[in-house]
Amino acid sequence: MLLRWQARAGVRLALVQTLIVVLAFGLAGYLVQISLRQISQASIRTHVAGEVASLDDEFEQKGAHHLPYTVAKRSRLWRGFEYRLISANGALLAGKLPGSPALGWSRLSSDGPGGGRRHYLTYTKLMPDGARLTVGQDLAVEAGEMAAIDRSLVMCGVLGVMFCVGASYLFARGTWRRIAAVVATAQAVAQGRLTVRVDGHPGPPRDDIDELSSAFNEMLDRIGLLMAQVRQVSTDIAHDLRTPLTRFNQKLERLRSAAGVDPAMLRAIGGLEDDVSEILRTFDALLQLSEIEAADRGAQNKIADLAEVAARVGEAYRPDIEDSGRSLIIDVRPALVNGDGDLLAQGLANLLENALRHTHKGAQVQLTVNALPEGAELCVQDDGPGIAPEQRQRALRPFVRLEPSRSSGGSGLGLAIVAAVAARHAARLSLEDAAPGLRIGLCFPAVASGQTPEKLALIS
Amino acid sequence: MLAQSELRDGKCGCPQGPFGLSAVRILLIEDEPASASYIAGRLEEIGWSVEIAADGAVGVSRAVHGEFDVLIVDRMLPAIDGLSLVRTLRAQNINTPALFLTAMGSVADRVEGLESGGDDYLLKPFSFEELRARLQILAKRRLPQDAPSTVLVAKDLKLDRLQRSVSRGERAIDLLPLEFKLLEFLLLHAGEVVTRSMLLQQVWGFKFDPQTNIVETHISRLRGKIDLGGAKPLITTVRGAGYLIAPA
Numbered sequence: 020m021l022l023r024w025q026a027r028a029g030v031r032l033a034l035v036q037t038l039i040v041v042l043a044f045g046l047a048g049y050l051v052q053i054s055l056r057q058i059s060q061a062s063i064r065t066h067v068a069g070e071v072a073s074l075d076d077e078f079e080q081k082g083a084h085h086l087p088y089t090v091a092k093r094s095r096l097w098r099g100f101e102y103r104l105i106s107a108n109g110a111l112l113a114g115k116l117p118g119s120p121a122l123g124w125s126r127l128s129s130d131g132p133g134g135g136r137r138h139y140l141t142y143t144k145l146m147p148d149g150a151r152l153t154v155g156q157d158l159a160v161e162a163g164e165m166a167a168i169d170r171s172l173v174m175c176g177v178l179g180v181m182f183c184v185g186a187s188y189l190f191a192r193g194t195w196r197r198i199a200a201v202v203a204t205a206q207a208v209a210q211g212r213l214t215v216r217v218d219g220h221p222g223p224p225r226d227d228i229d230e231l232s233s234a235f236n237e238m239l240d241r242i243g244l245l246m247a248q249v250r251q252v253s254t255d256i257a258h259d260l261r262t263p264l265t266r267f268n269q270k271l272e273r274l275r276s277a278a279g280v281d282p283a284m285l286r287a288i289g290g291l292e293d294d295v296s297e298i299l300r301t302f303d304a305l306l307q308l309s310e311i312e313a314a315d316r317g318a319q320n321k322i323a324d325l326a327e328v329a330a331r332v333g334e335a336y337r338p339d340i341e342d343s344g345r346s347l348i349i350d351v352r353p354a355l356v357n358g359d360g361d362l363l364a365q366g367l368a369n370l371l372e373n374a375l376r377h378t379h380k381g382a383q384v385q386l387t388v389n390a391l392p393e394g395a396e397l398c399v400q401d402d403g404p405g406i407a408p409e410q411r412q413r414a415l416r417p418f419v420r421l422e423p424s425r426s427s428g429g430s431g432l433g434l435a436i437v438a439a440v441a442a443r444h445a446a447r448l449s450l451e452d453a454a455p456g457l458r459i460g461l462c463f464p465a466v467a468s469g470q471t472p473e474k475l476a477l478i479s
Numbered sequence: 480m481l482a483q484s485e486l487r488d489g490k491c492g493c494p495q496g497p498f499g500l501s502a503v504r505i506l507l508i509e510d511e512p513a514s515a516s517y518i519a520g521r522l523e524e525i526g527w528s529v530e531i532a533a534d535g536a537v538g539v540s541r542a543v544h545g546e547f548d549v550l551i552v553d554r555m556l557p558a559i560d561g562l563s564l565v566r567t568l569r570a571q572n573i574n575t576p577a578l579f580l581t582a583m584g585s586v587a588d589r590v591e592g593l594e595s596g597g598d599d600y601l602l603k604p605f606s607f608e609e610l611r612a613r614l615q616i617l618a619k620r621r622l623p624q625d626a627p628s629t630v631l632v633a634k635d636l637k638l639d640r641l642q643r644s645v646s647r648g649e650r651a652i653d654l655l656p657l658e659f660k661l662l663e664f665l666l667l668h669a670g671e672v673v674t675r676s677m678l679l680q681q682v683w684g685f686k687f688d689p690q691t692n693i694v695e696t697h698i699s700r701l702r703g704k705i706d707l708g709g710a711k712p713l714i715t716t717v718r719g720a721g722y723l724i725a726p727a
Contacts, residue, residue, distance in 0.1 A: 272719070
């Protein structure tokens with residue numbers, strides 16, 4: 020299963036990093052802007068105070084009557100300041116600044132000549148003759164400078180974020196790939212391929228991911244060893260039990276020849292032979308089960324037609340089902356699946372035997388195969404007693420027989436074999452109430468792309 | 480029942496030794512004395528000649544120098560194991576058919592056995608009749624084979640493989656496709672015992688052993704159709720082994 024990209028730990032980390040970088044740049048920019056504004060205001064104040072001091076000096080040197088001329092001249096020549104000189108009785112002597120600000124520092128706004136408001140920082144001084152001199156500087160210049168500074172700050176921020184994202188991508192990309200390799204290996208193992216290993220860095224681990232990979236590989240080695248031991252044990256049991264059973268069988272055959280036509284003796288020998296074959300059936304079923312479970316699923320690139328398998332197995336069982344007083348309905352439509360036809364036949368045979376064994380006389384068994392958009396479905400349904408919902412999972416376990424007497428024959432491995440076949444084909448196995456009866460469904464995934472019926476024709 | 484008890488001691492309708500050979504010559508490579516003497520004893524009862532080799536090394540040298548129709552090879556042997564033994568023989572271009580006898584019954588084991596050059600694979604424990612049926616088929620391989628004819632005949636039963644029709648005497652018999660296939664297989668091996676597992680594999684394509692005896696039910700239906708009207712039964716059951724249609 021593939022995660023959405025937002026859910027990957029690396030992407031989340033990068034997103035969080037980016038957010039932190041953006042916030043840090045924003046805060047730094049804000050602080051820089053505040054201090055720059057303070058510096059800029061302080062410098063405006065210095066300039067304005069200097070101009071006021073210069074006019075004060077004019078007043079001292081040339082007298083009160085000369086000041087309006089000086090102010091008017093400076094206003095005309097425009098040295099970057101605006102002025103307002105008001106006489107002690109309130110008449111405007113020179114300058115263009117509006118309003119009548121209080122003494123000391125203040126801010127003024129006015130409608131400029133071309134429209135639009137202009138803002139000034141002004142200083143007003145009371146001259147010795149009672150006149151009020153106001154000198155102000157237009158803040159538009161300062162605002163323009165601040166805007167330019169803001170633009171640079173934003174540019175720096177964007178570049179910084181891009182740099183951070185790029186760096187973390189370059190750094191994390193390798194990590195993501197290595198984690199993805201571990202995930203892919205784990206998925207392959209989950210599908211039964213125990214031989215795969217994570218491609219690791221040779222030698223001592225460089226970092227925690229190397230450590231993870233090598234620990235993961237060690238774990239797989241250990242699992243492989245245990246599985247091999249289990250297989251070895253079952254092979255050994257097979258050998259050690261089959262050899263004495265062979266001798267047992269041979270002795271029975273000798274007895275049978277010696278018994279001649281004595282009917283009691285022949286019956287007894289027949290009973291013994293049935294017992295041996297029952298032991299062997301359970302034994303075979305157990306070996307089949309461990310074989311299906313242990314098989315390496317990596318090599319599974321065969322295609323089987325579920326309908327062909329179902330028709331073949333169904334027709335093979337039809338005489339037994341019909342002779343036992345039950346009926347069989349086979350309704351199959353072509354449906355290709357990725358899988359092993361032999362194993363599918365084995366699984367289906369177990370389903371039919373199960374239906375044959377656990378239904379009453381007169382029961383109806385239905386075998387259907389349908390092609391669905393999401394894959395193919397094989398279904399065996401009967402109208403027998405069914406299985407209680409709480410018992411259904413348990414019924415799939417080896418040696419579990421639901422009737423307490425264990426009297427209905429069979430090894431108790433049939434449905435476990437079906438479950439193993441389903442797992443090997445990544446098929447979903449469902450046990451449902453058919454009201455009345457049991458409906459066992461196997462939903463196979465759609466055939467992997469690239470394998471078309473034409474290719475199938477070539478293979479067969 | 481009468482037919483079965485007749486068959487048990489090798490007195491069936493088939494000739495002693497298959498198809499004109501006076502006796503089948505067997506090399507039995509088996510380390511377990513009890514099994515070896517039992518198998519040899521039963522085979523000699525039906526007139527075959529058997530030589531026993533108790534380990535793999537002796538087995539190889541006997542198989543190289545002797546003249547045998549079939550080798551019976553146990554897979555687990557002292558000195559040289561069964562697989563290596565057959566590989567060694569095949570490498571020396573000795574192509575005597577070989578049947579593995581083994582307790583190792585998984586599909587992987589079977590495939591391994593057949594890939595090493597073995598011709599058949601029989602799982603322990605086995606019934607003697609099953610072993611004999613398989614040995615007979617292997618021994619017959621050594622004889623020149625005629626192309627199978629398109630019309631198969633057994634007594635008054637005729638099966639036309641091209642027209643896909645079956646008749647007994649004057650009476651046409653209507654068979655389902657599967658029944659036709661089953662009868663065809665039995666007729667192609669007329670005079671030989673055909674075992675349950677051969678039928679499962681060849682007629683139904685089952686590579687596993689079902690828990691239900693489905694073959695028996697199919698055979699009994701087939702018998703019902705071809706022996707209809709009290710005709711003499713054509714298919715005989717061979718106890719512990721399988722089924723047999725006697726040739727003409």
